Amino acid sequence: MDIIRSTPKRPFHQSVRVPGDKSISHRGVMFGAIAQGTTRVEGFLPGADCLSTIACFRRLGVEIERETPTTVLIKGKGWEGLREPAQWLDVGNSGTTIRLMLGILAGRPFFSAVAGDDSIARRPMGRVVQPLREMGAFIDGREGGSFTPLAVRGGHLKGIEHVSRVASAQVKSCLLLAGLQAEGTTVVREPAVSRDHTERMLQAFGVDLEAEPGRVAVKGGQSLTGQYVRVPGDVSSAAFIWSAALMVPGSRVKVRDVGLNPTRTGILDVFRMMGAEVLVEPKGKWCGEPVGDVTVSADGLRAVEVGGDLIPRLIDEIPVLAVVATQAEGTTIIKDAAELKVKETNRIATTTTELRKLGAQVEETDDGLIIYGPTRLKGGVCDSHGDHRIGMAMAIAGLAASDEVTVRNATAIDVSFPGFAELLEQLGA
Numbered sequence: 001m002d003i004i005r006s007t008p009k010r011p012f013h014q015s016v017r018v019p020g021d022k023s024i025s026h027r028g029v030m031f032g033a034i035a036q037g038t039t040r041v042e043g044f045l046p047g048a049d050c051l052s053t054i055a056c057f058r059r060l061g062v063e064i065e066r067e068t069p070t071t072v073l074i075k076g077k078g079w080e081g082l083r084e085p086a087q088w089l090d091v092g093n094s095g096t097t098i099r100l101m102l103g104i105l106a107g108r109p110f111f112s113a114v115a116g117d118d119s120i121a122r123r124p125m126g127r128v129v130q131p132l133r134e135m136g137a138f139i140d141g142r143e144g145g146s147f148t149p150l151a152v153r154g155g156h157l158k159g160i161e162h163v164s165r166v167a168s169a170q171v172k173s174c175l176l177l178a179g180l181q182a183e184g185t186t187v188v189r190e191p192a193v194s195r196d197h198t199e200r201m202l203q204a205f206g207v208d209l210e211a212e213p214g215r216v217a218v219k220g221g222q223s224l225t226g227q228y229v230r231v232p233g234d235v236s237s238a239a240f241i242w243s244a245a246l247m248v249p250g251s252r253v254k255v256r257d258v259g260l261n262p263t264r265t266g267i268l269d270v271f272r273m274m275g276a277e278v279l280v281e282p283k284g285k286w287c288g289e290p291v292g293d294v295t296v297s298a299d300g301l302r303a304v305e306v307g308g309d310l311i312p313r314l315i316d317e318i319p320v321l322a323v324v325a326t327q328a329e330g331t332t333i334i335k336d337a338a339e340l341k342v343k344e345t346n347r348i349a350t351t352t353t354e355l356r357k358l359g360a361q362v363e364e365t366d367d368g369l370i371i372y373g374p375t376r377l378k379g380g381v382c383d384s385h386g387d388h389r390i391g392m393a394m395a396i397a398g399l400a401a402s403d404e405v406t407v408r409n410a411t412a413i414d415v416s417f418p419g420f421a422e423l424l425e426q427l428g429a
């Protein structure tokens with residue numbers, strides 16, 4: 001069914017797990033595909049985006065076996081194991097798939113055609129196409145290569161020093177993957193630190209790189225060796241579950257085995273700033289990634305101002321943060337988040353439109369949102385706009401509404417969080 005109905009809830013105390021991290025699952029498959037030897041990914045996210053990554057690399061000739069829905073075996077034959085695909089590469093809804101894969105294709109000596117769904121067709125590709133061309137790849141596409149469909153002919157690459165205008169892990173990762181195939185050194189600088197899963201996982205696969213905040217350098221001509229990758233729970237998915245507890249005063253929820261990479265945990269810092277109690281129990285590292293259990297509860301929330309370097313550390317959590325802010329005392333200001341406009345939807349616009357349907361007082365700004373709270377939300381009919389995070393955020397809003405909230409186009413949620421509705425039900429929603 002393509003709708004979710006979410007109703008007001010009684011307080012709950014629960015301990016749950018969430019599906020595997022999307023960013024790490026993509027990278028496990030891609031790095032396994034270019035590595036020598038077998039890579040086993042356990043705790044893989046069987047969401048639509050990561051399945052698109054598997055489908056693309058199968059088309060590139062890589063043998064990928066799904067032992068179970070969450071265990072994937074990738075039989076890598078190194079860079080040279082990739083073959084010219086006879087069919088176009090369909091990335092579906094996934095920005096991570098297309099941008100990282102372009103970095104790999106840029107250095108392969110063959111032709112490929114890459115495209116995805118209507119949302120992907122609106123997302124900016126110039127931010128990776130320009131520097132890849134500078135390195136020596138031949139890429140063409142709609143509007144001079146700014147948008148899909150893209151046609152790629154890999155070239156002999158030369159390392160560059162690229163200063164990215166945006167803090168984007170997709171741009172950084174794309175250029176590092178191209179840099180591994182290039183002559184000389186590739187350096188990527190970014191204005192704030194974006195998620196560093198690529199740096200951590202490449203090192204685990206035997207790559208030598210230099211990483212410091214805001215700058216990563218990699219020498220070309222390096223090969224990867226297949227690894228065992230155990231994927232932690234996705235902190236971005238857990239954010240919806242913790243938010244559920246914050247929307248229903250008196251609730252407490254523990255998410256077990258969740259990724260705690262500091263480049264991803266901005267949302268926990270913000271929950272603390274809002275007055276929530278956040279208990280972190282570290283459990284060690286999985287494939288270079290810190291993991292632990294995190295329990296969240298609150299007894300009254302206050303408004304916050306969120307911007308600057310914090311934004312890349314919680315970029316995907318902003319729609320649900322806006323939902324939680326409707327229940328906080330005071331005016332919440334989210335700024336420096338213009339990147340939200342180029343996600344699956346313009347998330348500044350879609351969050352505002354959908355929250356207003358439930359009676360929230362929200363203003364859209366050029367680079368963020370202003371939310372006036374607390375508001376008693378009302379029931380209504382919302383739409384995901386085909387954006388998984390918007391669909392889930394509105395279902396969470398329903399937990400604090402006076403009446404039922406219906407979310408249309410809810411299948412989009414499978415992009416990152418298969419089983420979301422069932423898990424909410426398990427919490428008693």
Ligand SMILES: O=C(O)C1=C[C@@H](OP(=O)(O)O)[C@@H](O)[C@H](O)C1
Nearest residue numbers: 023096167168169170171315316
């Ligand atoms: O590298 C990644 O896995 C991701 C990076 C972020 O995008 P940007 O690099 O465009 O900021 C994030 O929004 C996306 O969900 C996943």
Ligand SMILES: C=C(OP(=O)(O)O)C(=O)O
Nearest residue numbers: 093094095096316343344
């Ligand atoms: C922006 C997202 O993903 P992607 O860029 O991979 O489509 C997301 O998951 O919120």
